[in-house]
Amino acid sequence: MRVVVVGSGVSALTAAAILAKNGRQVLLIERQPEFGGALRQFKRKKIAFDVGFHYTGCAGSGEILDLIWSYCAIRPRLRVLPLGSEGHDRFEFTDRTPAVRGYFSYPRLAEELRQHFPAERAGIDTYLAAVRQICADVPFYHPEQPLLPFLRGYKNRPTSLAEFLVRHIGDRYLRAVLAAPGFLYGVPQSQASLEVHALVAHGYYSGAYTLDGGGQSLVDAFLAVLAASGVEMRSGESVEQVLVEGEKVVGVELAGGERVAADQVIYTGHPATLMGRVPASLFRPAYWHRLAGLANSLSLFAVFAEGERELDIHQGPLNYYLLPGSGDILSADPETPRQRRPMMMTGTRTAADELLHQGRNGIILLGLGYWQEVRQFEQSSSGRRPPGYEHYKARVAEEMIGVAEKRWGAVSGTIRPLAVGTPLTFRDELGAPEGCAYGAMHCLGQYNPEVRTRLPGLFLAGQSTVMTGVAGASISGLIAAGEILGLEQLWQDVVRCR
Amino acid sequence: MEAEDALRRRVVEVLAEEFELDPEKMVPEATLYEDLGLDSLDAVDMVVVLEKTFGMKLTDEEALRSIRTMEDLFQFLLRLQAAER
Numbered sequence: 001m002r003v004v005v006v007g008s009g010v011s012a013l014t015a016a017a018i019l020a021k022n023g024r025q026v027l028l029i030e031r032q033p034e035f036g037g038a039l040r041q042f043k044r045k046k047i048a049f050d051v052g053f054h055y056t057g058c059a060g061s062g063e064i065l066d067l068i069w070s071y072c073a074i075r076p077r078l079r080v081l082p083l084g085s086e087g088h089d090r091f092e093f094t095d096r097t098p099a100v101r102g103y104f105s106y107p108r109l110a111e112e113l114r115q116h117f118p119a120e121r122a123g124i125d126t127y128l129a130a131v132r133q134i135c136a137d138v139p140f141y142h143p144e145q146p147l148l149p150f151l152r153g154y155k156n157r158p159t160s161l162a163e164f165l166v167r168h169i170g171d172r173y174l175r176a177v178l179a180a181p182g183f184l185y186g187v188p189q190s191q192a193s194l195e196v197h198a199l200v201a202h203g204y205y206s207g208a209y210t211l212d213g214g215g216q217s218l219v220d221a222f223l224a225v226l227a228a229s230g231v232e233m234r235s236g237e238s239v240e241q242v243l244v245e246g247e248k249v250v251g252v253e254l255a256g257g258e259r260v261a262a263d264q265v266i267y268t269g270h271p272a273t274l275m276g277r278v279p280a281s282l283f284r285p286a287y288w289h290r291l292a293g294l295a296n297s298l299s300l301f302a303v304f305a306e307g308e309r310e311l312d313i314h315q316g317p318l319n320y321y322l323l324p325g326s327g328d329i330l331s332a333d334p335e336t337p338r339q340r341r342p343m344m345m346t347g348t349r350t351a352a353d354e355l356l357h358q359g360r361n362g363i364i365l366l367g368l369g370y371w372q373e374v375r376q377f378e379q380s381s382s383g384r385r386p387p388g389y390e391h392y393k394a395r396v397a398e399e400m401i402g403v404a405e406k407r408w409g410a411v412s413g414t415i416r417p418l419a420v421g422t423p424l425t426f427r428d429e430l431g432a433p434e435g436c437a438y439g440a441m442h443c444l445g446q447y448n449p450e451v452r453t454r455l456p457g458l459f460l461a462g463q464s465t466v467m468t469g470v471a472g473a474s475i476s477g478l479i480a481a482g483e484i485l486g487l488e489q490l491w492q493d494v495v496r497c498r
Numbered sequence: 499m500e501a502e503d504a505l506r507r508r509v510v511e512v513l514a515e516e517f518e519l520d521p522e523k524m525v526p527e528a529t530l531y532e533d534l535g536l537d538s539l540d541a542v543d544m545v546v547v548l549e550k551t552f553g554m555k556l557t558d559e560e561a562l563r564s565i566r567t568m569e570d571l572f573q574f575l576l577r578l579q580a581a582e583r
Contacts, residue, residue: 157557286516286543445555447542454539 001025003457003484004260006239009037009432010470011461013222014477015266018071020229022485026229027260029252031238035223037244037268037462038430039470042304044418047348047362049304051421052430053215054317054346054364055083057104057203058471062498064140068474070497077221079212084319088210088341090317091177092407095325101317106132123168127178129207130164135196138493140475141202142321143498144196145349147491153477158193159445161399162328168242169196176329182232183342186297186438188332190474196442196467203471207319216350218470233498242267242278243459247414249457266480268404268462270433272441282455295446296436297464298330301422303397308413310360311347320345334370341368345404345412347467363415366401371434374424382428393420432463439463451479459483505579506572508551516547534568554578571576 005016008030016026034040038052059065069075070200078331079154089102101117103109106128113124119158139145165175186317211217226233242265251261267274271291280288314322323329324340331341348362378390397420401445405415423435432439440448440463449468451459464472482490514521519534530536536544545556552575556562567573 157555158557284517284540284543286540286547290543290546291514446547447546450539450542452539 002027002260003260003264003266003308004029004239005266005268006252007031007037007462007463008035008216008235008405009093009268009316010039010473011465011477011480012037012266012268013219013226013463014068014072014474015224015268015481016231016477017074017229018478018481018490019484020226020231021072022481022490024484025331026226026228026263028233029237029239029254030235032235034234034427035233035235036216036219039215039219041214041421042419043305045306047304047306047360048214048216049073049362049419050214050216051302053211053218053470055208056470057206057208057212058140059209059353059460060207061142061207063240064143065471065474067143067375067494067497069129070476072225073493074221074225077307078087078217081210081212083208083210083313087313088179088317089211089319091180091321091323093173093325094197096173097489100173102177102180102321104318105203106204106205108206108395111148117174118173119172119178120169124174125169126168127165128205131201132197134195135202138199139177140471143491143495147482147487151487155195158195161168161192161197161442162190163196164194169280170269171173173325176323180323181442182330183321183344185442185464186299186436186451187330187441187443188298189328189330190332191441191443192330192446193442193444199467200469203469208317210313230447234449239265240277241266242429242455243284244279247282247455248453262457264457264459266459266461268476269431270436270463271460271465272433273431275462278455278458283453287449291449294448295443296432296434296442297373297438299369299426299432299435300437301367301369301396301400301423302315302421302422302425303363303367303400303415303417304419304421305363305365305401305415305417307347307361309411311411313347313349316411317423318346321413322403322407330368334372336368336370338367338396339403343367343400345408346422362403363412365404367396367400369423369435370478371423374422374435377424380424382425385424389424393422396420396422401477435459436463438468439465442467451476452483502576505552505575508513509548509568509572512547512551513544516543524568526567526572527565530571531566531567532545549574552579554582 003024005012005028016028020026041048079498085105087104090099092099101112135141139150179370182198238255239252243251254258322343344366346364395483401415426435427431459480461476466476523545
């Protein structure tokens, strides 16, 4: 009774830990040399940079991440740092002052918004109530509710976030601040659904948390627990084929030709990359067409840099956002000029016990990026890019640094780039088609695939299958393990960790 | 009537292709689940295919759930088309 888990991001690690705890023999296979997917850190000049994890919601006592981490026995290995009621993101506009504080707290946020936009009081209340109301029926926010009716039941047709905001909010700057959590699921504002927005925003408005040691600490905690529970882990190897006999999974074949027997496979690559790895005849053409046609979430440009000074997240904001004064804050148009795109600055967090050994002035700039911008270089691979690409990359970085220094130079000082990521980098390093930051979009008009597939024993869990972010990925892993172990029983056991 | 026949033909054609079904068996009284062998896992794929083929949003969950036979499906789509005009 072996389960092969393909990939080693949060969803894969979570699924593997849950299965191992329940006595399953688990083999985890990662294509990259290191485990951890988007949670992995890399170092430049002794500064540890997080690529995919900067903060999360849902990690407070009794919340879903706390429950999953407790169940997986990794919670004691983590130092979860709540931002507190004063914790906030700072939202600035290219053409408006002052900045608005996006508190990680419903009451503080409501107070701040009413103060800045006194005429919009009713709209603010309507919006916040709608977000809460949508999440009232979601078991991940209310673990006392059963899981299956939510997962299997019909969902109401999603409604447009943009239409909702226009209907209830007159001030476009306020609309932009309310739409800003869109950054955390990577959907253009015009295609965002109120329901998905609410799922993400509710966590964000309910509290934010960082981890001492960043995303790497989560990876390390999982790896320690997996090793202790006898999970076999292999990196630098890729799964080429899911082997099937009599319409049932019987194993996988690795790149070198080695075959490993397995009763179940949890595939955490992008669903569209399942094609070619599973015999085509196993699924109806409609399913393949659906996977191939999935529209991907937005991508990013990232500048990993060294600032003159350390950003103090306990005194100041956690993240600094610069939002365009006109148009959508997240435009669907890849031709959107860079000055009309949003940008974010955040600092690196240093693990308390490594303060002596680590650089502390790490700065990360994230700007909205589109695959179309780098598509001309798509044939190249990591480490072998044409000179034109390097120039392009340097120019984008210079531009982003220029904007950041002008805006936030008082806190960051001079910013010197150490590494730059583009949609192409994310495609190649994270196996994300088109460099998508959050897998296939959870947006209006798109039907994302479920965790279970028509092939018994094959499950999808990665690349934001169920939802985005660390919480979304952890939930995807939980559901994949649950499909194997029995969903409702697992859910009850996890909830009992409260 | 002509438009109605065209829609019926198109539904049979596209579902036969996308779900590898035998068009001969896709008569109006055929049930999607028992006779044609589709199941709940196919339901979403079917919505995606039909939305794309006819350029309409299949929003009425209640009505979708009540579809049992090919004829139910035809009538559902015809009603939707009429409403969009």
